[in-house]
Each structure stands twice: as structure tokens, then as C-alpha cells.
Amino acid sequence: MKGKSVGAIILLLSLGFGCAQLSLSQKVIPLNEVKAVPDHTPVWNYEGWVIARGTMHNHTTYSDGCRTPEDLVQLARNQGIAVLGISDHREGEMCLGKNFCYPVGGVDSKKVGYKKYYEHISALAQESESPIILFGIETAPYIWIERRFGTVLGSGANNHFTSWGIYDPEIYERMPARKIMEWKVEKNPGVEPYEKWVNYIRDNGGLVFIAHADIADDSWRLILHHKAVAPNFMIPQLLRLTGVALVPDAMQESAKPGGWWDQGNIQYLAGFREEPLWGWGESDYHCDPTPLNYGNTYFYLKEFSRDEVFRTIKSGRMIAVSGEPMMETYVSEFSIGDGKPASEKIMLGQRLKLSSAPVIRFALSKEIPVQEIRLIRNGKIIYKTNKTNFEYRDEDALKDKMQSFYRVDVVGPEPRSRIFTNPIFVAWK
Numbered sequence: 001m002k003g004k005s006v007g008a009i010i011l012l013l014s015l016g017f018g019c020a021q022l023s024l025s026q027k028v029i030p031l032n033e034v035k036a037v038p039d040h041t042p043v044w045n046y047e048g049w050v051i052a053r054g055t056m057h058n059h060t061t062y063s064d065g066c067r068t069p070e071d072l073v074q075l076a077r078n079q080g081i082a083v084l085g086i087s088d089h090r091e092g093e094m095c096l097g098k099n100f101c102y103p104v105g106g107v108d109s110k111k112v113g114y115k116k117y118y119e120h121i122s123a124l125a126q127e128s129e130s131p132i133i134l135f136g137i138e139t140a141p142y143i144w145i146e147r148r149f150g151t152v153l154g155s156g157a158n159n160h161f162t163s164w165g166i167y168d169p170e171i172y173e174r175m176p177a178r179k180i181m182e183w184k185v186e187k188n189p190g191v192e193p194y195e196k197w198v199n200y201i202r203d204n205g206g207l208v209f210i211a212h213a214d215i216a217d218d219s220w221r222l223i224l225h226h227k228a229v230a231p232n233f234m235i236p237q238l239l240r241l242t243g244v245a246l247v248p249d250a251m252q253e254s255a256k257p258g259g260w261w262d263q264g265n266i267q268y269l270a271g272f273r274e275e276p277l278w279g280w281g282e283s284d285y286h287c288d289p290t291p292l293n294y295g296n297t298y299f300y301l302k303e304f305s306r307d308e309v310f311r312t313i314k315s316g317r318m319i320a321v322s323g324e325p326m327m328e329t330y331v332s333e334f335s336i337g338d339g340k341p342a343s344e345k346i347m348l349g350q351r352l353k354l355s356s357a358p359v360i361r362f363a364l365s366k367e368i369p370v371q372e373i374r375l376i377r378n379g380k381i382i383y384k385t386n387k388t389n390f391e392y393r394d395e396d397a398l399k400d401k402m403q404s405f406y407r408v409d410v411v412g413p414e415p416r417s418r419i420f421t422n423p424i425f426v427a428w429k
């Protein structure tokens with residue numbers, strides 16, 4: 001019994017949140033000064049649109065972030081963030097069996113609890129006109145011990161999801177996410193416990209995005225070897241996911257042409273998914289010096305309100321942006337017309353029915369150096385240019401009359417600089 005407790009303590013101590021950006025040498029820069037001019041433009045008004053710079057999935061002192069929620073909001077104002085998504089870790093304590101629990105510092109603990117977290121953030125959200133504050137939770141729904149040869153292999157600790165739009169703390173209290181880990185070896189459960197959790201959040205009106213999807217975990221924490229493949233393999237199996245955080249941590253595999261994200265939207269065309277799979281940008285901010293602009297989402301809003309941000313997320317009217325060279329430009333045109341250029345300029349996320357060859361138009365709001373701009377249809381690059389605007393008439397699509405989705409991928413001058421549009425879907429009359 002004694003040996004078991006010691007093992008249990010070591011195991012629990014070695015559990016971490018497993019977030020990609022977690023820095024051990026955290027340094028908080030005091031925010032005494034409110035910047036008169038923010039680091040970046042928070043909002044552009046363009047042709048009736050309010051284009052708002054947002055960043056999703058950020059942490060506060062409610063989990064392993066180094067700033068209080070108030071401080072984070074001020075940082076957002078200084079850095080030019082108009083929509084701030086806060087999603088602290090759920091894991092407040094881990095338990096071995098029913099009686100042995102150990103705090104790991106997140107929201108779901110006796111000391112904090114969803115109610116306190118929710119009340120605090122929502123009061124802050126009510127006070128703050130800008131940034132608009134969205135409330136969420138980051139969850140690793142299922143962690144287990146897979147193998148034990150002298151050391152143990154902890155799995156699932158980096159399978160993270162952020163959920164949004166749930167305002168009843170009781171829904172979170174009841175969610176089917178594992179808090180109790182047995183001190184025993186278990187089989188890899190596959191995707192099933194994750195599917196159950198995603199479906200629960202969606203059934204309760206929430207939205208779910210997979211976080212840092214390309215990040216595999218191969219780290220040692222005391223005696224516990226965390227080893228897991230990147231969670232992106234779950235994307236085609238989780239049919240009710242709302243979307244994927246494309247920047248900064250899913251550009252290589254999930255967001256490449258024909259990658260996991262495109263496969264998700266091919267599933268949508270084939271009828272396996274009821275909704276498209278959207279992409280956005282997250283910063284996963286924990287502490288400086290990583291800015292809140294590490295991964296941005298630009299929301300194309302009809303009015304500057306929280307409800308409108310949610311409508312925009314649900315309809316895919318957003319782009320994912322990362323890298324300093326891209327920070328002061330936005331997509332000023334992405335449209336598809338029926339045999340001729342469309343009259344609308346911004347058609348992100350729309351579903352169209354055409355009878356002639358699609359005419360795709362794309363433009364950035366200003367000239368920036370780009371390596372390549374790619375037009376992608378159903379996961380394949382069909383056109384490339386290094387100009388910041390183009391028009392392309394897709395005769396092949398008309399020939400095959402295949403249901404299609406088009407998206408644009410802007411590859412900037414630096415490895416991290418990128419813009420991903422959400423797709424426009426085309427069917428035939």
C-alpha cells in the first residue's frame with residue numbers, strides 16, 4: 001500500500017498540462033502603461049465589414065498562465081487584439097482511484113471550480129467593450145498509462161481541445177472527461193473517449209476546436225515518459241469537431257494541401273460530416289515573450305459584438321494569420337462567381353450553386369513579399385502565383401462538375417508567416 005502511494009505521488013507530480021508553449025522560466029512584464037497606439041491594428045473597417053484581430057486559446061493564472069485575466073485583457077489592448085479567447089486548462093486535480101487526488105493547477109479543482117472561473121471571466125467580459133472576450137476551457141479528455149517497464153508511458157496528455165460557447169458551469173462539471181486515472185496499465189482506448197466528449201460538448205451547444213494538432217509528445221517528467229503521436233490523426237474520426245487551430249502549430253501536417261484539415265472538408269462534401277471543418281488561429285499564450293499575436297484569427301464581422309463573433313465562427317467567416325510580415329494585411333477579396341467575377345468580395349465559408357466555370361478572385365489588402373499564394377481545390381493546388389492578387393477561371397471544375405471546396409494558402413517570406421482562408425464550397429445547379 002505504501003509503495004503504491006509513493007508511486008502514485010510520483011506519477012501525479014510528473015503529470016503536466018502538456019501545452020506546447022509552456023515555458024519554465026516565466027517572466028511577467030508589468031503592464032503599468034496603457035499604450036496609446038497598440039502594437040498592431042485591432043480592427044479594420046472595410047466595405048461594410050468589421051475585420052477584427054482575434055486570438056484564441058490563451059491561459060491565465062487560473063491554470064498555468066502567468067497573468068491574471070485582468071492583466072491579460074490589458075495586454076490584449078496593448079498588442080492590438082480585438083477578440084480575446086481565454087481557455088484555461090480544465091485539469092485541476094488528478095486522482096488515482098477515488099481517494100487519492102492531487103492538485104495540478106487548473107480550473108476543475110475544489111479551490112477554483114468552473115463556477116468561480118466562469119463568474120470572474122464573464123464579469124470581465126461584460127465590462128470590456130474591446131477586446132470582446134470569449135470564454136472557454138482547454139481539456140485533455142482522457143489520459144491513461146499505456147505501458148510500464150520500470151518506467152511508465154503516459155499517453156493522451158497532449159490530446160487537447162478547446163471548447164467555447166458554454167455558459168452553464170454545470171455542463172462542464174458533468175462532462176465525460178477523465179479525472180481518475182487508475183494506477184494500472186490500460187489499453188490505448190482509440191478515439192472513442194474523445195468522440196464521446198466532443199459529442200457531449202456539441203450536444204450542449206458548445207463549439208470544439210482541436211489545439212496544437214501537429215504537436216507530438218515525447219518528454220520525460222520524473223519517471224513518467226509521455227509519448228504520444230500528434231493528435232491530428234483524430235481529425236477524420238471526430239466528425240463533430242467544429243475546427244482546427246491551423247496556426248501556429250498545425251501548418252506542417254494538418255493544414256498542408258491534402259492534409260488532415262482538407263480531408264475533413266472532403267468528408268463534409270461526401271456527407272460524412274454535417275458541418276464543414278473550419279480553421280482558425282490560436283496563440284496558446286502562457287507568458288511573455290510569446291505575444292498574443294503568435295497565432296491570430298481575423299473575424300469578418302457585420303457588427304462588433306460577441307454574438308456576431310459566434311455567428312462568424314459557426315459560418316467560417318474568418319482567416320488564420322501568423323508571422324510578423326503578415327500582421328498588417330488582411331484578405332480584401334476571396335470570392336467565387338458563376339462564370340464571371342462575383343459582385344461580393346468576401347465569401348469566406350459560403351456554399352454556392354453554380355452553372356458555369358467558377359471564377360475565383362483573391363486579393364490581400366496590401367502588397368507584401370510572399371513566397372507563394374496557392375489556390376487549393378479539394379486538397380490539391382490548382383494554381384500558384386507570387387502576386388498578392390489573382391483571378392482564376394476553373395474550367396476543369398466545370399468539366400467534371402465535382403462538388404468542390406476552394407481555399408487559399410498564402411506562404412509568406414518567413415517560415416512562420418502564413419495566411420489560411422476558410423473554404424468556399426461549390427455545388428452545381
Ligand SMILES: [Zn+2]
Nearest residue numbers: 018019020160
Ligand atoms: Zn494544450
Ligand SMILES: [Zn+2]
Nearest residue numbers: 019057138284
Ligand atoms: Zn493551452
